[in-house]
Amino acid sequence: MRRKMSSKEILKIDGSFGEGGGSILRICAGYSVLFNQPINIYNIRANRSTPGLRLQHLLGLKTLADLTNGKLSKCDVGTEEITFIPGKEIPKQNIDINIRTAASVGLLLQPLQIACLGYNKPKEIEILLKGGGTIGKWAPDLNYLENVTYNLFKSAGFRIELDIQKYGFYPKGGASTICRMYPQNKKLKPLNLTKLGNVSFVTGKIVCTKNLSNARVCERIKNSAEAKIKQELNLKANINYEYVDSLSTGVGVSLWAKSGTGAIISSGTVLGEKGTPSEKVGQEAAENIITYIKNDIPVSKYLSDQLIPLLGYINEPSKLKVLEVTSHAKTNLELIGRFTSREYEIKAHRNYSIIHFK
Structure with a gap:
């Protein structure tokens, strides 16, 4: 079954x-x-030092157009205005994406995963991504x-699986x-993450390139993070690590812990930088997750940004308890209001805030 190109009036978005970044575009x-809503976005990333589309945004748009047989206006890296008209009902089952830079694979997938929320066919969509970065700055790493x-997402009824065959780091x-x-055949379920509850165990993944193995970078990060968690929380931690082949040297860490309420709290992605001791990298990752656990926060600031588009689509009440409402989260909430009549409110408390989709 196909649907015609949308006849709706084009929605214009500044x-x-x-926050004025790429998340608006995604x-x-x-x-x-x-929502089968044609869009025109202008002033793309106008406040950034390099305005306009970057390669990951361009690839995301072209892939989305290809996946759904939509129409995308002529654009390239640096383009500051695009028009996109969504296309047919059933997307392609297989898509190949070639990424020539270290553009974030995780960010490139975001518009595709949002788009696929509304489909119930085909049973599986497979996206093969060659190139790009699996771990990098200002982006969620794939282990996270x-x-x-x-x-x-799976708890809400939408399943996505990743198979990381080779890691990629900046710049290559x-x-x-x-x-x-x-795509799901059943109605998506709301998420109510307002209590962290009991956490008994912290795990995670450290990934370093093989040229750092003699310096025992993975082991030092692991020992530092586990010691800090034990000291501050008296919790057991068992963090996995792996040395990998990659075109560029890199270090990435992500810690997470599941709680009795179904929440999964995380450190987010922490990168090792040249000149930064491995022990400091481990401590930073540990301190991030410790802060959330000590304050009974079930949703990290990074996770709230990613859950908001999902919960804005699910037409049932959901709640998220966060330590802070980021500028990304506020922008994402405002965007939902441009596409839907969904109501939400933010209730600020002394040490946390509640984002409530009504």
Whole structure:
């Protein structure tokens, strides 16, 4: 079954509003397909030092158009205005994406996963990504997505699986990843994450390139993080690590812990930088997750940004308890209001806030 190109009036969105970054583009593109709403985005990343589309945004838009047989206006790296008209009902089952840089694989997948929320066919969509970065700055790494974000998506009824065949780091990228999305046949379920509850165990994944193995970088990060967690929380931690082949040297850490309430709290992605001792990297990752656990926060600031587009689509009440409402989260909430009549409120308390989708 196919649907005609949308005859709705084009929704115009100023890409410089709110946090003014690439997330506006990613969410609007995904929501455009999800709600069959044509969009025109102008002033794309106008407040950034390099305005306009970056390669990961361009690839995301072109892939979305290809996946759904939509129409995308002519654009390239640096383009500051695009028009996108979503296309047919049933997306392709297989898509190949070639990424020439270290562009984030996780961010490239975001508009695709949002778009696929509204489909119930095909049973599986397989996306083969050649190149790009699996771990990098200002982006969720793939181990974090697989073990935190996508686990909570699964709780809501939407399953996404990742197969990391090769890791990629800045500046050369060179990753190889297979992403499988499974459109759901059942109604998506709301998430109510307002209590962290009991946490008894912390785990995670440290990934370093093999040229750092003689310096025992993974082991030093692991020992530092586990010692800090034991000292501050008196909790057992068992953090996995792996030395990998990659075109560029890199270090990435993500810690997470499941609680008795179904929450999954995380450190987010922490990168090792040249000149930063491994022990400090481990301590930083540990301190991030310790802060959330000590304050009974079930949703990290990074996770709230990723859950908001999902919960904005699910037409039942959901609640998220967060330590802070980030500028990304506020922008994402405002964007939902442009595509839907969904009501939400933010209740600020002394040490936390509640984001409530009504």
